[in-house]
Amino acid sequence: MTTMTIAKALNAGLRRALEADPKVVLAGEDIGKLGGVFRVTEGLQKDFGEARVIDSPLAESGIVGTSVGMALRGYRPVCEMQFDGFTMPAFDQIVNQVAKLRFRSGGRITMPMVIRIPCGGGIGAVEHHSESPEAYFCHTAGLKVVAVSNPNDAYWMIQQAVASDDPVIFFEPKRRYHERGEVQEAGEPRPLHSAQVLREGTDVTLLAYGPMVKVCADAAVAAEDEGRSIEVIDLRTLSPLDMSVITRSTEKTGRLIVVHEAPGNAGLGAEIAARTTEQCFYSLEAPVLRVTGFDTPYPPSRLEEEYLPDLDRVLDAVDRSLAY
Secondary structure, three states: OEEEEHHHHHHHHHHHHHHHOOOEEEEEOOOOOOOOOOOOOOOHHHHHOOOOEEEOOOOHHHHHHHHHHHHHOOOEEEEEOOOHHHHHHHHHHHHHHHOOHHHHOOOOOOOOOEEEEEEOOOOOOOOOOOOOOHHHHHOOOOOEEEEOOOHHHHHHHHHHHHHOOOOEEEEEEHHHOOOEEEEOOOOOOOOOOOOEEEEOOOOEEEEEOOOHHHHHHHHHHHHHOOOOOEEEEEOOEEEOOOHHHHHHHHHHHOOEEEEEEEEOOOOHHHHHHHHHHHHHHHHOOOOOEEEEEOOOOOOOHHHHHHHOOOHHHHHHHHHHHHOO
C-alpha cells in the first residue's frame, strides 16, 4: 500500500495506462512540458514522448474533435480540459459527436476516449475556473460520467476509464488534488460504475460525490458527538447511477440527503431525489433533501465559502430531516 495525493495517483494511473497500451494518447493544453496546471501529467511527456503526450493549441473543440478522429482510428485518447468552465467550447463535439457515434453506427464504431475535467471550487479562482457542469453530461445519453474523491479511486478509475470502449467524462475535484490517502496498487479495484458506502449508519444517509464526500464524512463524525448515526455514500458514478446502493441505504435509514456543489435547480440531486422517492416511497420517514450550491453564477473568490455547501449546512439538513 502506498500513500499519495489524488494528483499523484492520477499521474500513476495514467502512466500505467500508457505503459499497458501503445494506443493510449494524452492531449491537452500545457500537459506536456509543464505537466498540466495541476501537475497531473508531470513527467509523462519526458518518458513517453511528444507523440503520445501532446501539448495542444488553446482550442478545446479542437482537442476533443482531434481525439474523436484518433478514437476512430483505434487510439484511446485521454483529453484534459484545463478547467471545468473551458469545457463549453468543446460541448458541441462532446454531445453531438462523442456521445452519438456508437449509436449512429449501430454499434460498429466504439468511442474509447476519456475527457478529464478538473471540477468545482474552493481554490480562490474566478468564474470559468470553478464550475460544476456534471448535470449537462449526465443528461446526454451515450456518455458515462464518473467523479473521484480519493487517491485510491483516482488511481484505479482513470485506468478503468481508459480501458472503456465507451466515452467517459472523468471529473476530478481540483481542491482535493493535493490531499493524501492510501492507494492499494496491488488490490482489486471496485467496478467503475458502482457507488460505495464509506461509513455505516442507521439514522440518516448522506450521499455525495467528488469534493463534497469529505465534507459529508466530516459531518458524520460531528453528528456522532450528538448521538446521531450517519451513513455516508460516495456516489462515484454519476451516469449511470448505481441506484442499488442508494435504495438499500435509504430503506435502512429512512432518510436521504444529497449534497453537491452544483446549483440545485435541475441538478443531479433532483434526479436522485425523484428516483429514490419512486423506489423507496414506503420506506421514507422524511422527504429527500438537497444541500447544493446556489442558483447563481459562481461568485468571486471572497464569497465562495458562502456559496459552497459546508459542514454547518449539511448538519442543518440532518436536523431538518430528523425533525419530520
